[in-house]
Amino acid sequence: MLLTGKTAIVTGGSRGIGRAVALALAKAGANVAIIYAGNTAAAEETKQLVQDQGVQVLALQCDVADETAVTDMVKTVKDQFGSVDILVNNAGITRDGLLMRMKAADWQDVLDTNLTGVYHCTKAVSKLMMKQRHGAIVNLSSVVGETGNAGQANYAAAKAGILGFTKAVAKELASRNIRVNAVAPGYVETDMTAVLTEAAREEMLRSIPLGRAATAEDVAQAVLFLVSDASSYITGQVLNVDGGMVM
């Protein structure tokens, strides 16, 4: 199989896109470490689904915004599986609100988890990948990071930040055969978007040429491509999985 014998870390792996990614990588033969913030029930459920694919699995609670916790988490995965070949930075939160009403804490929380978390995880894992002389990292951005979205200044800033980070690190690590790419999903049906109003949902669907929302599985397949050797000559790129929203 595509990823047999490889080890993958998927942050935000208990639900939504993260769960679909964990499952897709497991189906391709990778051992998976599911990193989750707090929803133990969801993490256990995902762990079972991954285990059913016949691969090894770990579920670890870790706040990606906490540098020490991330260092410990990566060490635990390395000790358990022997290597870390794949990192999918998927953990993300939203604290939506118009700028005029956005509290500094809501700005900071989103930046800490969605952008600084990517920095912590990538830094910790890149040390191992540099020694291994191979690795694939995929960062989950968003079309919102490219186009902006009213009510999401914090989220859009973090997601745009991920794109710059991805390209800079892709350049830094390329000589060690470590590829770094980003996936920018459009409108995906997950818990995160379930809170949108019906009007907002219809508005969104009208702006999608393919005329439907993405499933988490649509996004997971793009991630699978970018972490596999099928994309071995691709680095520093942004792959939109958005039904044509942004062209």
Added chain:
Amino acid sequence: MSEEATFEKVKSIVVEQLGVDEKEVKMDAAYIDDLGADSLDIVELIMAFEEEFNIEIPDDVAEKIKTVKDTVEYIEKEKKA
């Protein structure tokens, strides 16, 4: 630890990190010009020295460490401090 022992330890780290022959790692060897290191190798070397000798090498010092001799001298100085 004597300067000689420090040199031997530095040498073994350099051999492992850069994959060069032990004979090439002389006191006056420069990492980039003589041993074929690139900027990422230097970062990894500095981190390995910090770990092995339990010292901190600040960025402004790290920039000036070009040769094996620079490394051994800095470590010796830190140990006495």
